[in-house]
Amino acid sequence: MSEVVNANRIRNTLIAVAAITLSIAIFFGFQTQTGSVSLESQAKDSTPIEVAIANGKPTLTEFYADWCTSCQAMAPELAQLKQKYGDSVNFVMFNVDNNKWLPEILRYRVDGIPHFVFIDDQGKEIAQAIGEQPSSVMQANLEALIDHQTLPYAASTGETSDLKSPNNPISDPRSHSSQAKSG
Structure with a gap:
C-alpha cells in the first residue's frame, strides 16, 4: 500500500511542477506581447x-x-x-x-x-x-x-495627365496617316 501512496505522491508532484512551469511560460509569453512596442x-x-x-x-x-x-x-x-x-x-x-x-x-x-x-x-x-x-x-x-x-x-497614386509629345505630330497613334511618313 505504501508503494501506491508513494507513486501517487510522485505523480502529483510531477503534475504540480508541470503546472507551475506552464504558468510561468504563459506569464512570460504575455509579457513579450504587451511590451513597450505594442x-x-x-x-x-x-x-x-x-x-x-x-x-x-x-x-x-x-x-x-x-x-x-x-x-x-x-x-x-x-x-x-x-x-x-x-x-x-x-x-x-x-x-x-x-x-x-x-x-x-x-x-x-x-x-x-x-x-x-x-x-x-x-x-x-x-x-x-x-x-x-x-x-x-x-x-x-x-x-x-x-x-x-x-x-x-x-x-x-493620384492624378495622371494625358501624354502630349511635342515631337509627335500624329494626334492619334492608331491613324496611319501620311504625316508619319512625311515627317
Missing part, C-alpha cells in the same frame, strides 16, 4: 489625422489590426522609424477593427493589412504599400517622402 501603445502615441493633415509635415498612415501577425512583426521596426523620423514625419495609425475609421478605410481603399498610405506635406495622398515591408524599404520611402521625391518602393 500596436496599442503606438496607436495611442500616434498623431491624430486632423493634426497630421494640417501641420505641414508629410505623413505615414498605417491601417492595422491587433490580431495581424505582420502588423505585430513590423511594430518594433516602425517604432524605431518613428523615433528616427518623428520630427519630420507624422505617424498616424488606424485600427481597421474600429468602425470609427470606416470613412478612412473606404477613402484609401484598404483591402489588406498592414496598409500604408504616404501623404505629402500638403495633405495629398501620393503612394500606398500593402503588406509587411522590410525596415530598409520603409526607411527609403520615408526619406523620399521627406525630400519630395518619388517613393521608390510604393505604388504611386
Whole structure:
C-alpha cells in the first residue's frame, strides 16, 4: 500500500511542477506581447489625422489590426522609424477593427493589412504599400517622402495627365496617316 501512496505522491508532484512551469511560460509569453512596442501603445502615441493633415509635415498612415501577425512583426521596426523620423514625419495609425475609421478605410481603399498610405506635406495622398515591408524599404520611402521625391518602393497614386509629345505630330497613334511618313 505504501508503494501506491508513494507513486501517487510522485505523480502529483510531477503534475504540480508541470503546472507551475506552464504558468510561468504563459506569464512570460504575455509579457513579450504587451511590451513597450505594442500596436496599442503606438496607436495611442500616434498623431491624430486632423493634426497630421494640417501641420505641414508629410505623413505615414498605417491601417492595422491587433490580431495581424505582420502588423505585430513590423511594430518594433516602425517604432524605431518613428523615433528616427518623428520630427519630420507624422505617424498616424488606424485600427481597421474600429468602425470609427470606416470613412478612412473606404477613402484609401484598404483591402489588406498592414496598409500604408504616404501623404505629402500638403495633405495629398501620393503612394500606398500593402503588406509587411522590410525596415530598409520603409526607411527609403520615408526619406523620399521627406525630400519630395518619388517613393521608390510604393505604388504611386493620384492624378495622371494625358501624354502630349511635342515631337509627335500624329494626334492619334492608331491613324496611319501620311504625316508619319512625311515627317
